[in-house]
Amino acid sequence: MALILHAHPLSSCCWKVLIALYEQGTPFEQRMVNLGDADARRGFEALWPTAKIPLLEDDGAVVPETSIIVEHLEIHHPGPKPLLPIDEPVRLRARLWDRLFDLYVMTPMQRFIAELLRSEGERHVRTQQEALAALASAYDLIEARLGADPWAxxxxxxxxxxxxxxxxxxxxxxxxxxxxxATLSGYFDRLMDRPSVRRVIAEARPWFSYFPLVGDIPQRFLADS
Ligand SMILES: N[C@@H](CCC(=O)N[C@@H](CS)C(=O)NCC(=O)O)C(=O)O
Structure with a gap:
């Protein structure tokens, strides 16, 4: 199999690439990475030194970083509909929103959860407060700038x-x-209804118990509707 994706079903970054693969119907082999296991981590670091998931191997070539992985797939394994639009201004807009979601939503969300995973004595309340403030301003940005189109x-x-x-x-x-x-909520509902997104949620469901805020996951995501 040419394409191997090193990933974990609960990881938000891995969902991003999985959604791209499912959108395009691209065949690949998924290999579970357990970064909590020291031997597994060392082996994974040998592939790529940051040891971050997901990581793509394409016929032996290592491709890191989610946005680059999606762009690599678009170049070397294009699917039926471009995830990087052909029209250059639209492509630039797609790349901008990709950066905005990664840097201003994904990153503070992960920072907040990373603190939750620490023991209470080691938890930085200030870091959590800053992460929540960053999310609040990202929500405002999305609400103000997303526009009336169905997708970003x-x-x-x-x-x-x-x-x-x-x-x-x-x-x-x-x-x-x-x-x-309302714009952000409407966009969120469209995203959550997308078959590729429903699929990553369904695949993550058996792992939800490892997520520290499992009790706050809305009911509608806990079973297929
Ligand atoms: N900028 C990277 C971020 C990757 C990343 O942070 N992955 C997380 C999972 S969502 C990870 O590997 N966390 C484990 C760790 O940092 O040890 C990308 O877009 O690929």
Whole structure:
């Protein structure tokens, strides 16, 4: 098999690439990475030194970083519909939203959860407060700038939406959207209804008990509707 994705079903970053693969119907082998196991981590570090998931291997070539992985797939294993739009201004918009969701939603959401995973004595309340404030301003940005199109970059589902779905799924659990943010909520509901997104959620479900805020996961994600 040419494509191997090193991933974990609960990881938001892995969802981003899995959603892209499922959107395109690209065949691949998924290999579970357990970064909590010292031997597994060392072996994984030998592949790529940051030891972050996901990591793609394409016929032996190692491809790190989710946005680059999606772009690599688009170049070397294109599917039926481009996740990087052909039209350059639209492509730039897709890349911008991909960065916005990664840097301003995914990153503070992960920072908040990383603190939750520490023991109470080691937890930095200030870091958590800053992460929540960062999420609140990201929600405001999305609400103000997303526009009326169904997807982040326009009429079509793109790399930006692959990034948005996992980031917003976990962020909404950490900090629910304000009721005033109807555009953000409507976009979120469209994302959560997308078959590729439903599939990553279903695949993560057996692992939800390891998520520290499992009790806050909305009921609608706990079983197939
Ligand atoms: N910028 C990286 C972020 C990757 C990342 O942070 N992955 C997380 C999982 S969502 C990870 O590997 N966490 C484990 C660790 O940091 O040890 C990307 O987009 O690929």
């Amino acid at each position: 970059a326009g009429a079509d589902f793109t790399i930006a939406d692959c990034a948005a779905a996992p980031a917003l799924f976990y962020a909404a659990i950490v900090q629910p959207f304000p009721p005033s943010h």
